Amino acid sequence: MITEQTRWTPGQGWSPQPPGRLPQAQLAFLFAERALLEGGDLAREIRALYPRAVVLGCSTAGEIFDAEVRDGGAVLTAVRFESSRVAGAHAEIAEASDSFAAGARLAGALSAEELRHVLVLADAPPRVNGSELVRGLASVLPPGTTITGGMAADGERFSRTRLIWDGEARGGAVAVGLYGSRLTVTCGSRGGWDPFGPERLITRSRGNVLYELDGKSALELYKLYLGEHARELPAAAIHYPLALRGEAGCAGVVRSVLAVDESDQSMTFAGDVPQGVYARMMKANYDRLIDGAVGAAEACRKARGGPAQLALMISCAGRKMVLGQRVEEELEGVRDVLAPAALCGFYSYGEIAPFDGASRCELHNETMTITTLAEES
């Protein structure tokens, strides 16, 4: 397995070298600022450089290149396997309510034989319901198939997102199946947020749209906590994701805010916020966030037992906003654990990963989710 990595920044252009050194690559990731993807030129250029590759990618809230993160640029990672294979599919999603069906369609397009893992990228809510998409995928894939991935992002604007598929900018979702007996894929996902304050019941919600907590406007509650930062909604709400209490015996999930609508006092989250579930606000703690990223990396390493060749990091935009200048500390933490693997990835509006190792896959928020690939030679 050979990887090629390069990045483009507005000041420097491609560095350390222009892309296209691995023309036989079977897989190419392109993570970029939304504006760079909008026209489709960049995607087409990459497509042309790697004619045999499955090219996928999305807009981000920060592109990860090794242990560095940049905004407003693009990172490219091309992979050539020795014996492993790659196949992918794309599904448009017209309405968020079609997400489950789209997930099932994507899974149906992937052959199950020797399937090792499925990588997924999707448009962010409100256009796609990530929870439903994952459920749709899992409903068709062979039981136990691991799924990782993330939702595209749009800086701190929480506006439109873009997907790259087959040299074109698209919407919807893409899924890539990784095949081969010599390929091992591991994943780890950790948050590092702490719940605080009282538990509140979600008394009115629909899908991933929340209206009321404890019978009162959720938006008002957020405004109260944000104080003068309420002006910066919805981005400011990223500081207070919600921890949902799981069913007895199950871990809960974390949900972060993506959009607010003053007209109907609603808040749109990156994943489902089901009515009748208790939720607590969460707060960040730098050290715990960084420990979380390191924990995710360690989980990957433990699962494999040996070094990986490539690590795909999908970390939540909320973490980047909260960590500020310290954001790279989480990437460095990961690098320290996973070196000498090549690192790439992006800051997202939602991560997809199993809860722990092999269990049921779920849409997460506010986590660092790492997928490592290794191919025995």
Next chain:
Amino acid sequence: MSEPLHSLLRRQLRRHFGAEDAFPPEAAAFVAAVDAAYRLSDEDRARLERSLDLSSRELIARHDELRAMLAAFPDVIFRLAVDGTILELNAGRPGDLPLAPRQLLGRKVQDGLPGPLREALELALERAARSGEPAALEYPLDSPQGRRYWEARIARCGDDGLLMVARDITERVTAQEALRAQEERRRQSQKLEEIGRLAGGIAHDFNNLLTVVLGLADSLAAELPEGPQRADALEILATGRRAANLTQQLLGYSRRQIISPRVVDFNEIVLGIGKLLGRVIGEHVETAYQLGSGLKPVRVDTGQMEQLLVNLCVNARDAMPEGGTITVETAGVRVDRDFAREHAGLAEGDYVRLTVRDTGQGMSADALAHAFEPFFTTKEPGHGTGLGLATCYGIVRQNGGCITVASAPGRGARFDVYLPCVEGAAPAAAAAPPAPPRARRGETLLLVEDDASVRRMTARALRRQGYEVCEAGDGEQGLEQVRADGEGRLSMVITDVVMPKLGGGRMAREILRLRPSAKILFVTGYTDDATLGRGLDESQILRKPFTLEALVRRVRQTLDA
């Protein structure tokens, strides 16, 4: 420098100067100051976070404690938003909630309730939320386990929340209702007793009048030659007997019928009357008998029991003009303390239960409430007097039992009669029919009766039979005459029971002290054991109104005994 710089500062230095230590030496003090400031702010932040973490943990712990406390209550407890949205709940006992607690969260507590209750609850919630005054509400709710009664208390909890405690009060309500029903039954039976006393009094007076009417009509008929006048006299006699029949029934209802109870196997009574019943009931109605085996004997008046059965079966027949089935059932039952408490007149013990069931039109609530009252009838004028069930009631009570009815329109009716069993007594053989009267002359009778016309009429009839008759208007006069009767001319004493000054019973006791072998016949239409004294049997009593034939026969029997 011993300690490395703050990690953030190191990153910033790397970014701006290319390396951590590439800053100009004159900036060293500034870098150290920034480093110290970073560390101070980190410490500050760590302290604040620690406080927040700890207080959050305490908050959750308190909440858990509160939840554990609520869980210890058997009640259903809701924490509600002001609009009734369920924020938290304690499920109470299994089956108390229509859905799993988890599914109820986030719904409104009033949702899914029947309309009027929903409105009442909404009002109570609103009132409690607005005024802060606790509200309470009682209501029934149907569940798969049946109807249950709840008491809900709603109180404001916090600034903008409500607490609602719903308690299952089914047991209390059913107990109260049972008490009310018991009270109602008691009132009803008191009313029946009162009507009974009234009817009994009237019947008694009527009896006396009828005795005269019948006696005089009888002697008229005997004395008049064949012809229209004699036919009139016979007509008076016949009508009088019908009237006497009626007063007899009323007396039965008021429990003043003179009875001669015997210890019998109740099934024998039922079997004995079967043929008669068949004839009375007619062919369009089927009769089924389900007689229990091994019944303990009862002590009852056979004639009354037959009357009871006939009345019940005739009613059943009348309720089934289109045909149907009457089921006559007997069974030995044990009356327990609860049942006895609920049914006036019953005591704990063994009873025979006679049940007469039909598949007829059943009874309205109104008919049920009044069925046992005399003259209550739903039948067309001329078709029912409304005395049937009243009589049954009196008969059963007189025999130490009770009668109950259960019915609903269109659902048939069921009458249950409970009669106490007697312990250790064997059923007696049926009494032999009385011997025919034989008149004999030369005997002197003392007739004691306060009603002059009855006395005159009776004396006249006896004299016509050849007896010497002395008359007395009350007990004292009677006793006087016995004392005066030195050589014992008097063969026997015929006396009324209830009289002014000295009643028949006490007078008789005095006479028996003077003459232990005295023969005494009591004439009464109005008796109970208390006025007569114990130890009397039917042979010593003549029932009013009596026919002259009966009078003569009983006098003869007494003299011959």
